[in-house]
Amino acid sequence: MEIELKNIGYKYKNKKLLDKIDLVFKEAVITGITGEYKSLLLEIIDAKVKPTIGEVVIDGNQVNNKNLLNIRKNVVLVTQLTENQFSNESIKEEMYFVTNYINYNSKNIEKRMYESLKIVGLDDNYLDRTISSLSSGEKKLVQIAISLVSNPKVIIFDEPFEELDYDNKKLLIKLIKRLKHKYHKTIIIASNDINMLYELTDEIVILKNGKLKVFLKTQKALQDIELLEKLNIEVPNLVKFTNKARAKKIRLMQHRDILDLIKDIYKHV
Amino acid sequence: MQKIIKIENLFYTYQKEEIFNNLSLTIDEASFTAIVGNNASGKTTLIKLIAGLLPSNNSIIAGYAYVNSKKMYLTTEFYGICLDNMIDNFLSHDVYSELTFPLENLNMEKDLIEKRILEIARLFKNTKMLDKKIDDLTICEKKELIIMIALLHKPKVLLLDNMLSMLTKESKKKIIRILKKLQKDEKLTIIATTTNLKDIVESDYTIVIHKGKIVMEGKTNSILNEDDILNKVGLELPFMENLSKKLQFYEVIDKVYQDMDDLVNDLWK
Numbered sequence: 001m002e003i004e005l006k007n008i009g010y011k012y013k014n015k016k017l018l019d020k021i022d023l024v025f026k027e028a029v030i031t032g033i034t035g036e037y038k039s040l041l042l043e044i045i046d047a048k049v050k051p052t053i054g055e056v057v058i059d060g061n062q063v064n065n066k067n068l069l070n071i072r073k074n075v076v077l078v079t080q081l082t083e084n085q086f087s088n089e090s091i092k093e094e095m096y097f098v099t100n101y102i103n104y105n106s107k108n109i110e111k112r113m114y115e116s117l118k119i120v121g122l123d124d125n126y127l128d129r130t131i132s133s134l135s136s137g138e139k140k141l142v143q144i145a146i147s148l149v150s151n152p153k154v155i156i157f158d159e160p161f162e163e164l165d166y167d168n169k170k171l172l173i174k175l176i177k178r179l180k181h182k183y184h185k186t187i188i189i190a191s192n193d194i195n196m197l198y199e200l201t202d203e204i205v206i207l208k209n210g211k212l213k214v215f216l217k218t219q220k221a222l223q224d225i226e227l228l229e230k231l232n233i234e235v236p237n238l239v240k241f242t243n244k245a246r247a248k249k250i251r252l253m254q255h256r257d258i259l260d261l262i263k264d265i266y267k268h269v
Numbered sequence: 270m271q272k273i274i275k276i277e278n279l280f281y282t283y284q285k286e287e288i289f290n291n292l293s294l295t296i297d298e299a300s301f302t303a304i305v306g307n308n309a310s311g312k313t314t315l316i317k318l319i320a321g322l323l324p325s326n327n328s329i330i331a332g333y334a335y336v337n338s339k340k341m342y343l344t345t346e347f348y349g350i351c352l353d354n355m356i357d358n359f360l361s362h363d364v365y366s367e368l369t370f371p372l373e374n375l376n377m378e379k380d381l382i383e384k385r386i387l388e389i390a391r392l393f394k395n396t397k398m399l400d401k402k403i404d405d406l407t408i409c410e411k412k413e414l415i416i417m418i419a420l421l422h423k424p425k426v427l428l429l430d431n432m433l434s435m436l437t438k439e440s441k442k443k444i445i446r447i448l449k450k451l452q453k454d455e456k457l458t459i460i461a462t463t464t465n466l467k468d469i470v471e472s473d474y475t476i477v478i479h480k481g482k483i484v485m486e487g488k489t490n491s492i493l494n495e496d497d498i499l500n501k502v503g504l505e506l507p508f509m510e511n512l513s514k515k516l517q518f519y520e521v522i523d524k525v526y527q528d529m530d531d532l533v534n535d536l537w538k
Contacts, residue, residue: 164308166500
């Protein structure tokens with residue numbers, strides 16, 4: 001499912017927070033968003049906030065009040081975990097609560113619940129677990145599983161890796177890749193973590209002063225040091241290292257995975 | 270160096286689950302100590318116990334007094350406490366009254382309160398923020414505000430629970446610079462918990478905890494060398510440590526580099 005933003009602008013107290021944003025998010029592509037007012041843009045895509053001007057077109061249909069419920073089923077926003085993220089005691093109740101809210105009916109809804117738990121890598125007996133018994137890593141996975149029950153086509157993550165430890169982070173990276181390759185979902189990730197965006201995303205969006213500055217292939221944008229310096233964005237560590245080696249006339253390739261880089265270094269020493 | 274916090278034989282159970290079993294540790298005066306551990310390792314519980322928010326049966330000494338959860342007034346002025354969930358729990362509508370409230374509680378005179386608030390706002394270069402409403406602040410600004418409030422009454426010890434995550438690059442640099450200045454000028458002791466090893470690089474001393482036990486402690490630089498143990502307890506090494514450890518494994522280099530230029534210069538002379 002494709003999402004198109006046409007000339008989106010958002011004004012708050014006479015200040016233009018977002019201005020003239022044109023973007024396309026394609027199917028089976030991971031798009032990263034970094035810069036200012038990321039979360040606001042995500043809420044506009046998710047139709048939680050109405051833009052001052054411009055329109056959001058999802059799968060050829062312009063978003064309006066009539067097709068809002070349909071959009072809720074197909075587009076989900078996985079927010080940052082907060083203290084009062086969940087409103088019910090058990091995971092099953094929470095899943096029923098959310099599907100009720102978006103008016104999602106299916107004959108075998110329980111089967112969908114098991115399936116979505118399976119996608120995130122949790123087994124069946126989690127369905128009856130209470131939320132308070134989960135660790136924060138498990139909470140994140142459960143939060144994603146809950147969003148997946150209605151089988152959405154577009155999944156939006158807001159800073160998904162903050163506060164996760166190393167093991168859970170690796171799990172989540174694998175999960176996001178699987179959602180892209182196996183289930184062909186449209187995935188949008190907003191984050192400040194440039195290193196993670198460099199490794200994981202296909203396309204990258206950089207926002208600055210409310211304007212869209214960059215919308216390019218990740219490799220192209222994040223290897224362009226002049227551009228990043230102009231926008232005051234950190235250079236990914238892998239790129240920084242390769243450039244320093246190249247300055248010494250060592251012909252290293254640009255790599256997105258640290259193990260590939262090490263193999264390449266090994267060839268050159 | 271003088272010890273400012275002493276924990277001796279601490280036992281703590283929560284809902285029949287043993288969290289700390291005979292934990293002992295000491296913290297030096299005017300040090301910057303980081304407590305690292307993965308999700309559900311007991312970091313937050315430890316901070317709450319040190320702060321006296323949970324009962325600790327006279328096994329924690331702060332300065333010259335026992336920490337007692339029933340007589341918290343003995344240690345309130347000693348500590349500045351920043352907990353993760355404070356971000357959702359502000360009392361007032363605007364920043365200025367949020368800052369006056371704790372000082373009014375200490376029975377301070379009105380003009381002194383004004384002076385102190387301006388002082389702290391100038392220190393954080395946040396004088397513009399004073400007129401803002403709490404709702405208009407970004408997550409970053411809210412975190413800065415929580416730290417400002419904690420520092421208002423000039424505490425001896427500042428407790429930061431997960432405060433260094435979810436900050437922008439600039440904001441994190443600024444906070445660390447201010448904290449280090451206070452550490453030097455006013456002998457402030459800082460204790461910060463985190464899941465991310467990137468955040469501890471600035472600290473002097475590091476304590477690694479896993480499942481309620483101290484796995485190791487020592488100078489931060491030497492801790493970062495122990496990658497086997499860090500990986501085993503589920504922590505991610507910062508980029509330079511990770512790269513040098515992997516290159517060491519292939520016998521390309523023979524020590525851990527923290528500076529990228531040094532590594533590149535030594536690899537290709």
